[in-house]
Amino acid sequence: MAIQKKHGKGRLDKWYKLAKEKGYRARAAFKLIQLNKKYGFLEKSKVVLDLCAAPGSWCQVCAETMPKDSLIIGVDLAPIKPIPKVITFQSDITTEKCRATIRSHLKTWKADCVLHDGAPNVGTAWVQDSYNQAELALHSLKLATEFLIEGGTFVTKVFRSKDYNKLLWVLNQLFTKVEATKPPSSRNVSAEIFVVCRGFKAPKRIDPRLLDPRSVFEDLADPAPNNEAKVYNPEVKKRKREGYEEGDWTQYKEIAASEFIQTTDPIAILGQYNKLTFEQPKNGDVALAALDKLPETTPEIRECCNDLKILGRKDFKLLLKWRLRVREIFGLPTKKAAAAEPLVEVEEEAKVENMDDELRIQEELQRIKEKEVSKKKKERRKDNERKQKEIMRMQMHMTAPMDIGMEQEGPRGDGAMFRLKAINEPDALRRIAKGKMTKVAEEVIGQQDSGIGTSLDTDDDESDDDGDRLERELDAMYDQYKERKAAADVKYRAKKARSEVDDEEWEGVSGSENGNSDDDDDDDDDDDRLEEESDDSDSEAGDIKGPLLKDLDGVPQEGTDLSKRARGFFSQDVFKSIPGLLDVPEEEEEEEEDVDMHNVDQDSGDEDIPSIQEQKKQQKAKKESKAKEDDGDFEVVKTQDSDDDWEEKEKKSKDGRPRIDIITAEAMTLAHQLARGEKTAAELIDEGYNKYAFKDREGLPDWFLDDEAKHDKPHKPITKEAAQAIKEKLRALNARPIKKVAEAKARKKLKQAQKLEKLKKKADLLLEDEGMSEKDKATTISKLLSAAARKKRKPPVKVVKATGANRGIQGRPRGVKGRYKMVDPRMKKEMRALKRIAKRRK
Numbered sequence: 001m002a003i004q005k006k007h008g009k010g011r012l013d014k015w016y017k018l019a020k021e022k023g024y025r026a027r028a029a030f031k032l033i034q035l036n037k038k039y040g041f042l043e044k045s046k047v048v049l050d051l052c053a054a055p056g057s058w059c060q061v062c063a064e065t066m067p068k069d070s071l072i073i074g075v076d077l078a079p080i081k082p083i084p085k086v087i088t089f090q091s092d093i094t095t096e097k098c099r100a101t102i103r104s105h106l107k108t109w110k111a112d113c114v115l116h117d118g119a120p121n122v123g124t125a126w127v128q129d130s131y132n133q134a135e136l137a138l139h140s141l142k143l144a145t146e147f148l149i150e151g152g153t154f155v156t157k158v159f160r161s162k163d164y165n166k167l168l169w170v171l172n173q174l175f176t177k178v179e180a181t182k183p184p185s186s187r188n189v190s191a192e193i194f195v196v197c198r199g200f201k202a203p204k205r206i207d208p209r210l211l212d213p214r215s216v217f218e219d220l221a222d223p224a225p226n227n228e229a230k231v232y233n234p235e236v237k238k239r240k241r242e243g244y245e246e247g248d249w250t251q252y253k254e255i256a257a258s259e260f261i262q263t264t265d266p267i268a269i270l271g272q273y274n275k276l277t278f279e280q281p282k283n284g285d286v287a288l289a290a291l292d293k294l295p296e297t298t299p300e301i302r303e304c305c306n307d308l309k310i311l312g313r314k315d316f317k318l319l320l321k322w323r324l325r326v327r328e329i330f331g332l333p334t335k336k337a338a339a340a341e342p343l344v345e346v347e348e349e350a351k352v353e354n355m356d357d358e359l360r361i362q363e364e365l366q367r368i369k370e371k372e373v374s375k376k377k378k379e380r381r382k383d384n385e386r387k388q389k390e391i392m393r394m395q396m397h398m399t400a401p402m403d404i405g406m407e408q409e410g411p412r413g414d415g416a417m418f419r420l421k422a423i424n425e426p427d428a429l430r431r432i433a434k435g436k437m438t439k440v441a442e443e444v445i446g447q448q449d450s451g452i453g454t455s456l457d458t459d460d461d462e463s464d465d466d467g468d469r470l471e472r473e474l475d476a477m478y479d480q481y482k483e484r485k486a487a488a489d490v491k492y493r494a495k496k497a498r499s500e501v502d503d504e505e506w507e508g509v510s511g512s513e514n515g516n517s518d519d520d521d522d523d524d525d526d527d528d529r530l531e532e533e534s535d536d537s538d539s540e541a542g543d544i545k546g547p548l549l550k551d552l553d554g555v556p557q558e559g560t561d562l563s564k565r566a567r568g569f570f571s572q573d574v575f576k577s578i579p580g581l582l583d584v585p586e587e588e589e590e591e592e593e594d595v596d597m598h599n600v601d602q603d604s605g606d607e608d609i610p611s612i613q614e615q616k617k618q619q620k621a622k623k624e625s626k627a628k629e630d631d632g633d634f635e636v637v638k639t640q641d642s643d644d645d646w647e648e649k650e651k652k653s654k655d656g657r658p659r660i661d662i663i664t665a666e667a668m669t670l671a672h673q674l675a676r677g678e679k680t681a682a683e684l685i686d687e688g689y690n691k692y693a694f695k696d697r698e699g700l701p702d703w704f705l706d707d708e709a710k711h712d713k714p715h716k717p718i719t720k721e722a723a724q725a726i727k728e729k730l731r732a733l734n735a736r737p738i739k740k741v742a743e744a745k746a747r748k749k750l751k752q753a754q755k756l757e758k759l760k761k762k763a764d765l766l767l768e769d770e771g772m773s774e775k776d777k778a779t780t781i782s783k784l785l786s787a788a789a790r791k792k793r794k795p796p797v798k799v800v801k802a803t804g805a806n807r808g809i810q811g812r813p814r815g816v817k818g819r820y821k822m823v824d825p826r827m828k829k830e831m832r833a834l835k836r837i838a839k840r841r842k
């Protein structure tokens with residue numbers, strides 16, 4: 001990462017430039033803008049108090065963002081140039097006078113928001129600077145507690161220093177939500193951060209010590225280093241990311257061993273020091289001399305004392321035991337003695353009890369909570385993974401259903417996953433076919449309270465919020481990418497359209513069931529739709545026969561240009577009165593035959609596709625047979641086979657052969673092999689079971705699946721002949737005019753025919769005229785014909801020079817009508833030069 005310069009031109013960063021551009025008085029404006037973007041406190045505020053407001057960019061932002069007629073008061077030590085809609089005055093926020101002036105401006109009102117971006121004069125020692133900042137923040141908090149409305153927001157700038165935690169503790173006592181954040185516009189090199197405190201508790205009485213810098217920052221002990229951790233768990237070493245401790249600038253420290261014996265906090269010594277020394281100081285230490293001579297001070301103890309930093313848990317224990325033993329010998333109070341004097345101990349403890357302890361306890365609690373939550377998450381995820389694996393194993397016949405708790409009712413029982421009766425959702429079968437097993441199981445089986453516990457994703461929704469959000473963002477980004485690509489890339493559009501058509505084919509059974517003709521076929525939508533439909537399922541339960549018993553006889557199938565779904569839709573009763581909706585009008589047919597443009601299949605002479613007359617015949621025959629059925633008194637029981645028939649019929653031509661258009665070289669190779677008997681159908685089916693066939697795509701995001709789709713299929717060899725056949729097919733297809741051209745040609749033809757008709761009528765009239773001689777009639781008719789054959793001359797294109805008034809203009813030059821072309825002298829010269837060159841080459 002590049003190091004940000006804080007001096008010289010380094011200060012003039014993008015925020016500085018942007019502030020200049022936008023007319024803000026300081027780049028600090030963006031800090032407030034970004035804070036407000038995150039927390040949104042300004043839009044709902046009517047009264048704002050901006051402490052330390054000079055030069056006034058925060059006030060500018062407030063005036064811009066807050067509702068009209070809001071009250072904005074800005075105060076600073078330095079003068080603030082007037083800002084429209086803002087009251088400003090010069091004062092020191094730590095003084096009583098400033099407080100009184102604010103009161104006079106606010107009258108009886110309370111501020112919805114108090115902002116503080118104050119910075120005392122910095123440039124002294126870091127410790128002093130940070131302390132001053134914390135102190136100023138506390139002063140601003142004091143004003144906030146006086147003028148802030150209950151539930152109001154206080155925003156303050158602080159430095160991350162040793163006082164930071166104490167300040168945070170105070171803020172936590174007064175606000176329900178306290179969050180520290182560093183807006184992007186705040187320089188990385190700056191130690192400043194902003195604390196946004198929401199939900200002012202507005203207590204009736206505030207302990208003055210809470211807002212007194214001396215009691216908050218100075219009277220409290222520094223947070224004790226975690227010496228226990230160092231001693232009880234010495235193997236886990238924590239790096240000191242914050243550098244040296246305050247006032248502790250050396251790394252190597254020794255202390256007299258006698259001190260260790262006498263101290264009340266031996267752990268602190270063991271944690272902080274490197275060595276317990278037995279060396280006598282200049283003025284002599286009797287206790288140390290005695291200790292040195294004690295038999296309890298064994299060589300092992302001495303060895304341990306020599307370097308505390310390399311000791312393990314066991315060694316520390318040894319030292320502590322030794323200390324207790326020596327204390328007993330010296331007659332110093334030990335634990336046992338302390339137990340006999342509980343009152344003294346309690347008093348001592350009460351003194352130690354301070355804000356830091358509370359902070360530590362809070363932190364500890366938070367840590368334990370987080371640990372628990374993450375443990376639960378992990379367990380849930382593992383559980384889900386296990387279940388998914390089991391289901392997959394079962395799909396691959398590696399596990400019996402009993403292994404995942406389906407033994408009570410068997411595979412077709414109430415809770416059974418593969419029970420077809422349960423799949424009464426309009427789209428469920430298709431979804432299963434698509435591999436949306438988990439979702440279906442979740443929705444359908446989950447409703448039945450089967451106890452299998454296959455609600456694989458539901459728990460994750462709650463537990464894995466971050467993961468979900470990330471996934472959603474990725475999905476949204478991928479959708480955007482797809483849209484962008486579709487807009488720019490024709491091939492991609494065509495591919496997408498193809499894949500949608502493929503999807504539609506699958507939907508044959510369920511697509512028209514509810515008349516949901518306008519549904520998209522997106523996989524993503526499937527899930528949503530499943531949810532919607534399953535909601536309705538109760539009410540419709542009686543009507544739904546299940547997709548395996550689908551009545552599609554009533555749906556006209558062939559002979560129109562409409563899709564399957566559209567046919568289903570238009571076959572409803574309401575449309576019955578409109579003639580010709582489902583039939584192709586005869587005129588159109590004739591026109592199509594005349595124009596020769598739409599019926600591509602006829603063009604190509606594709607015998608597999610039935611002609612319109614044949615289609616009609618089929619329809620007629622169907623109607624008759626249906627009428628016969630209706631006449632009869634018996635009810636036709638639909639079977640699964642009949643549905644299959646319907647699907648089959650859709651795909652078959654009149655002679656019963658499947659209507660398959662082979663468009664890839666692989667398919668053509670297969671077709672050739674089948675035709676020549678080189679491959680049997682059984683072999684083909686067998687090849688279908690390959691390593692790509694059992695991919696679990698459930699729950700995977702679209703972008704991943706799309707990428708995978710490029711590679712997760714077997715690559716079949718293709719033959720030269722097959723490739724050639726496909727090439728020729730494509731060439732023939734390309735040779736055909738595209739629809740637009742064909743339409744234009746047809747229009748032209750039609751116009752000519754109309755003209756000819758008109759001429760004919762005129763000629764007839766002339767012929768009937770008895771007053772004209774035959775010769776005159778002939779000349780008039782020939783004149784008419786030649787006039788009709790004459791092409792209309794296009795008006796010439798006017799050339800306009802792009803000089804004088806026309807230089808550099810855009811659009812039509814003045815006084816020029818009709819078609820025109822702008823030329824400039826440069827173009828003229830270039831054209832001449834080109835002509836010259838061409839001439840020379842000749």
Ligand SMILES: C[S@@+](CC[C@H](N)C(=O)[O-])C[C@H]1O[C@@H](n2cnc3c(N)ncnc32)[C@H](O)[C@@H]1O
Nearest residue numbers: 052054055056057058076077092093117118119
């Ligand atoms: C970073 S500037 C504030 C910028 C301001 N938020 C803006 O957007 O323009 C810090 C300001 O705090 C002011 N300040 C420092 N100590 C102050 C005090 N005791 N009372 C009032 N203002 C003080 C300084 O005069 C300085 O103008």
